[in-house]
Amino acid sequence: MQVQLIAELSQLIADPARVLTAPAVLDRLSHDFYWYSPILKPLLVDKKADAIVQPISVDEILAIARFAGKHEIPITVRGAGTGNYGQCVPLDRGIVLDLSLMDKLEGVTADGVAVCQPGLRLATLETEARKQGWELRMYPSTLAKASVGGFLAGGSGGIGSVTHGGLRDFDNVRAFEVVTMEDEPRVVLHEGPAVHEILHAWGTNGILTRIWLALAPAVDWMQFTTAFDTYEQAFRFTQSIAVDPVWTKRLATVFEWPIPSFFAPIKQVVREDKSLALIMIAADQAEALRTAAAKAGGEVTFTGAFTGPRTQPLLSDYTWNHTTLWAMKADPAFTYLQCGFSPTECEEQFRLLRARYGDEILFHIEFMKNGEGIVIPGAIPIVRFTTAERLNDMIDYCRAIGVFVANPHVNYLEDAGRFRADNIQLLAKQKYDPRGLLNPGKMISFHKQTVS
Numbered sequence: 001m002q003v004q005l006i007a008e009l010s011q012l013i014a015d016p017a018r019v020l021t022a023p024a025v026l027d028r029l030s031h032d033f034y035w036y037s038p039i040l041k042p043l044l045v046d047k048k049a050d051a052i053v054q055p056i057s058v059d060e061i062l063a064i065a066r067f068a069g070k071h072e073i074p075i076t077v078r079g080a081g082t083g084n085y086g087q088c089v090p091l092d093r094g095i096v097l098d099l100s101l102m103d104k105l106e107g108v109t110a111d112g113v114a115v116c117q118p119g120l121r122l123a124t125l126e127t128e129a130r131k132q133g134w135e136l137r138m139y140p141s142t143l144a145k146a147s148v149g150g151f152l153a154g155g156s157g158g159i160g161s162v163t164h165g166g167l168r169d170f171d172n173v174r175a176f177e178v179v180t181m182e183d184e185p186r187v188v189l190h191e192g193p194a195v196h197e198i199l200h201a202w203g204t205n206g207i208l209t210r211i212w213l214a215l216a217p218a219v220d221w222m223q224f225t226t227a228f229d230t231y232e233q234a235f236r237f238t239q240s241i242a243v244d245p246v247w248t249k250r251l252a253t254v255f256e257w258p259i260p261s262f263f264a265p266i267k268q269v270v271r272e273d274k275s276l277a278l279i280m281i282a283a284d285q286a287e288a289l290r291t292a293a294a295k296a297g298g299e300v301t302f303t304g305a306f307t308g309p310r311t312q313p314l315l316s317d318y319t320w321n322h323t324t325l326w327a328m329k330a331d332p333a334f335t336y337l338q339c340g341f342s343p344t345e346c347e348e349q350f351r352l353l354r355a356r357y358g359d360e361i362l363f364h365i366e367f368m369k370n371g372e373g374i375v376i377p378g379a380i381p382i383v384r385f386t387t388a389e390r391l392n393d394m395i396d397y398c399r400a401i402g403v404f405v406a407n408p409h410v411n412y413l414e415d416a417g418r419f420r421a422d423n424i425q426l427l428a429k430q431k432y433d434p435r436g437l438l439n440p441g442k443m444i445s446f447h448k449q450t451v452s
């Protein structure tokens, strides 16, 4: 992007200091946790925007979109940059639109819907919602940093999904306003089923600027860890809690040994050679859970109240994709997959994978409810990386034995797991971004409309 264009861009927003071009800043704000993938790492390390712009209003976003459209400059939106497959890494330079300054919570409606700007941090929303008797239905383990807009556009679920499903389920996302990248950019309201046109489309077909997100009544939670001699015991116990609606839970996680050995800061809850179950349960059920765990042969190694995002230790910091981070800290040769096991055939699927790959794959289960209301063993297994061929063999084999895989080692939506078979995200891109300027390269089934 020429110097002249950057100067023009600076004129579009109230304070030119919000257009950033220092090389170190361009590098930092053009990247996320893409390095989680040994395959994506070399492909994305050198990718950079020409300028970072930090708007503070929808009018500024509209002006930037108009300018970018006129000059055919790509725009890649950034929330907090905690995505883990280079979702917000600009493949084709241009502008990174950093929305972190648009972080206002407008309020929570009487029936528990948060209305906010996209840059609002999820931890702030959780804290503010709890003050009013509500809480997030689900959040990623990156709660402290991740933004609401980035979660909707790039995430899928997390802590809370065992009860409330994913973002795409059960009207969890009520509505949002989106700035389009048409010849004349405009703000379009998406409500009800229309949210699925834009949800989890990685900012390829619209820029979320105002969000209505459903909350749940707040619960007093206890965090709970139990060690078991075997993975099977830990799995069956946690599954029995996860699937039974009698239990009010926010998290039901299982780690096979040696995964718990990676959790250096909480080694007091870990027992050598044992698998670990980690559960968030309603405080008034903690005693009953303790009894159930003992009956299942477990040793309860920790109980402690969850008092909000600042709770210490915050056990969710070891779950979902944070587990991978701890594994990579222990040994950089580890990477991961994102899987969904069959609720009925999972034990056979575990056996087949173990027989073929031995301890190249370590089981880390996150129970979650699917769109049909069935609680399934979701999983983010830790994988010892050797070659791309071996990793792809594992992905192919998982799929062959009925294990769903959202491939986190590709940088485009179609194979990364949540691309919709009804193509509504693609149709929305054709409509709202016909020139293909939003996060180019991330929706590979899209082809620019050419003027004949």
Ligand code: FAD
Pocket (backbone or CB within 6 Å): 032, 033, 076, 077, 078, 079, 080, 081, 082, 083, 084, 087, 088, 099, 118, 139, 140, 141, 142, 145, 146, 147, 148, 149, 150, 151, 152, 153, 154, 155, 156, 157, 158, 159, 201, 202, 203, 204, 206, 207, 208, 209, 319, 320, 321, 322, 325, 439
């Ligand atoms: P970013 O990374 O900034 O953006 C994500 C995507 O959304 C990008 O494609 C970006 O272009 C787009 N985007 C951002 N804002 C907007 C907007 N306003 N309009 C349109 N597009 C936009 N994910 C989960 O779902 N569950 C987990 O439990 C989970 N755990 C994680 C743990 C770790 C350690 C890491 C590194 C990642 C994890 N993730 C998880 C992935 C990621 O943290 C979440 O998806 C997170 O919600 C992304 O938020 P963000 O603000 O950082 O988004």
